């Protein structure tokens with residue numbers, strides 16, 4: 544095994560500097576198992592951040608499914624194969640009735656780009672409404688709909704056909720009171736009015752039901768439901784980006800959109816779907832998919848290949864067999880309770896929020912001014928790393944500590960995380 548310095552030097556020499564590394568002193572991780580990662584010296588870390596390795600690092604059943612299918616066949620989707628149909632059926636069985644047609648892709652970005660293409664095709668428009676702070680992917684089409692990027696370092700702001708609605712954040716957002724939900728919906732109404740005034744029509748409202756990079760934001764009750772109604776009244780499509788929050792992570796529901804009691808026209812999924820293997824999908828209605836089938840075929844060299852589908856099926860089965868959704872609910876509730884106890888002891892914890900194993904801790908100077916503390920958040924995650932717990936920061940101000948571990952995260956892990964966070968916060 545190469546030593547740490549050599550590995551770091553290779554990285555610096557040959558990998559583009561825009562690939563970022565976590566932590567002041569980057570980790571050299573050489574092994575993973577369940578909810579744990581191990582560095583080159585064998586030090587064990589509790590992984591509280593890798594939501595991609597949904598059923599746990601190096602799950603033996605994912606490995607077995609990969610090898611079994613790889614030994615038999617891997618090819619593109621131009622031949623009949625049982626894996627793609629069975630996997631699509633299993634995904635669609637988890638969906639509301641009208642979402643019954645799948646496209647397979649290889650990353651969340653690819654799914655979201657396809658969603659935009661389908662929406663443009665369906666509505667003849669590119670006028671898209673997005674939530675401030677949102678991130679939807681790294682392609683040029685997605686940087687364009689990601690305020691997190693186009694308003695961040697190196698960004699060049701919103702293009703003319705992209706309309707940004709305020710983050711529906713009731714802690715530090717534009718509206719916080721009892722009327723916040725209606726006030727945020729009214730902002731969307733104003734955008735629709737502006738689009739119509741310029742003689743255009745809406746293409747889509749693109750959102751996450753719980754915002755990830757936006758800072759683990761749960762919109763106020765009815766926000767999404769009322770916004771969807773408004774968009775549909777004006778013939779736009781409602782697209783739910785489930786790339787971070789799908790597959791039972793919220794604990795109470797299998798899909799994030801279900802937590803807001805809405806049914807999207809298009810949903811995009813990825814990340815956790817293949818437990819680290821690059822597979823993703825877009826699911827929509829027959830009607831929308833049929834209109835998109837305008838003669839220009841959809842071909843994807845890797846999307847929906849038998850190996851990816853076998854892995855996706857194994858992940859679904861493990862979620863079921865190991866009851867990972869109910870684990871997310873139970874452990875997530877416990878963890879949230881413990882974090883709320885820390886909030887009483889540490890005034891810089893302004894807010895603890897989220898659902899299931901998708902939580903955020905927002906650090907602010909005090910409860911009145913609510914000024915974000917990104918430097919403190921960064922210090923906390925670095926100190927936590929030294930204590931053997933991996934976390935990250937996010938949100939437009941980078942002052943939200945994110946928790947989104949593999950779904951096998953257990954009670955003991957919740958106590959270990961909060962006890963160490965208590966120690967770190969006490970010494971800051």
Ligand SMILES: Cc1ncc(COP(=O)(O)O)c(C=O)c1O
Nearest residue numbers: 650651652678679680786787813
């Ligand atoms: C909400 C959301 N959508 C889309 C993406 C893009 O997914 P990918 O990195 O697989 O392209 C991400 C990635 O972090 C994401 O968080």
